[in-house]
Amino acid sequence: xxxxxxxxxxxxxxxxxxxxxxxxxxxxxxxxxxxxxQVLRLHKGLMKMDFDEIRIGGYMxxxxxxxxxxxxxxxxxxxxxxxxxxxxxxxxxxxxxFKFLNVxxxxxxxxxKILKRxxxxxxxxxxxxxxxxxxxFPDYSKTIKENxxxxxxxxxxxxxxxx
Numbered sequence: 249x250x251x252x253x254x255x256x257x258x259x260x261x262x263x264x265x266x267x268x269x270x271x272x273x274x275x276x277x278x279x280x281x282x283x284x285x286q287v288l289r290l291h292k293g294l295m296k297m298d299f300d301e302i303r304i305g306g307y308m309x310x311x312x313x314x315x316x317x318x319x320x321x322x323x324x325x326x327x328x329x330x331x332x333x334x335x336x337x338x339x340x341x342x343x344x345x346f347k348f349l350n351v352x353x354x355x356x357x358x359x360x361k362i363l364k365r366x367x368x369x370x371x372x373x374x375x376x377x378x379x380x381x382x383x384x385f386p387d388y389s390k391t392i393k394e395n396x397x398x399x400x401x402x403x404x405x406x407x408x409x410x411x
Contacts, residue, residue, distance in 0.1 A: 252319045252320050252323075253319075253320075253341075254318065254320055254321075254351070254354045254358045255316065255317050255318050255319075255355060255358045255362070256318075256319060257317060257362065258317070259317035259319070260275070260315070260316045260317030260318075261317075263315055263316070263317065271316075272362070272363065274315070274316060274384075275316055275359055275362060275363065276363055277315055278312050278359075279359045279363070279368065281354070282308075282312055283312075283355075283356075284373075285287070286305055286308045286309045286314075286345075287352060287374070287377075289301060289304065289305040289308065290302060290305035290306065290309070290328065290345070290348070290378075291377045291381075293305055294333070294341065294342070294345055294381060295380065295381065295384060297338060299332045299333070299335045300332065302329075302332030302341060303310065303326055303328075303329050303332030303333045304329075304332075305325075305328065305329075305332075306325045306326065306327070306328035306329030306330070306331075307325075307329045308331060309321060309322075309325035309328075310322050310325045310326055310329065313325060316326050318355055319405065320351050320355075321351050321352065321355055321387075323350075324344055324347050324351055326349045328341065328345065328348060329343050329345045331344060338385065338405060342381065345381065346378065346381075349374045349377065349378055351366075352374060353374055356368060378403035
């Protein structure tokens with residue numbers, strides 16, 4: 249099974265009819281404006297346990313992510329949208345939120361590489377967001393750490409080390 253790339257350049261380029269200049273311009277716009285706003289919306293929704301904001305934040309991430317070829321971000325945003333709409337237990341949403349932050353970090357790095365510029369400072373905000381969420385939901389973090397120790401695996405993201 250082939251792993252989905254963090255950003256499928258060819259898929260994104262295809263979506264723009266092969267116009268590389270337009271595609272790169274859209275990635276830049278996405279990175280500088282839309283992306284950060286929607287990450288913040290998801291974070292605020294989570295901190296307030298506002299299922300509608302989680303649903304809307306997931307929804308707002310999906311379209312542009314698919315358009316530029318960021319399928320992994322699209323997939324996790326769709327899960328957050330679905331779980332917010334269903335008002336699933338917060339532990340379930342938190343698992344996907346932490347996956348989302350990891351994918352978002354990777355995507356920001358990939359965009360920086362494609363645009364040949366340094367990674368924007370807002371990646372550091374993701375670390376702050378993660379710390380805030382863990383402080384707000386300490387029982388979640390404690391449960392996950394205990395499960396990881398007992399099972400010797402990370403249920404949030406196989407192969408990731410976020411704890």
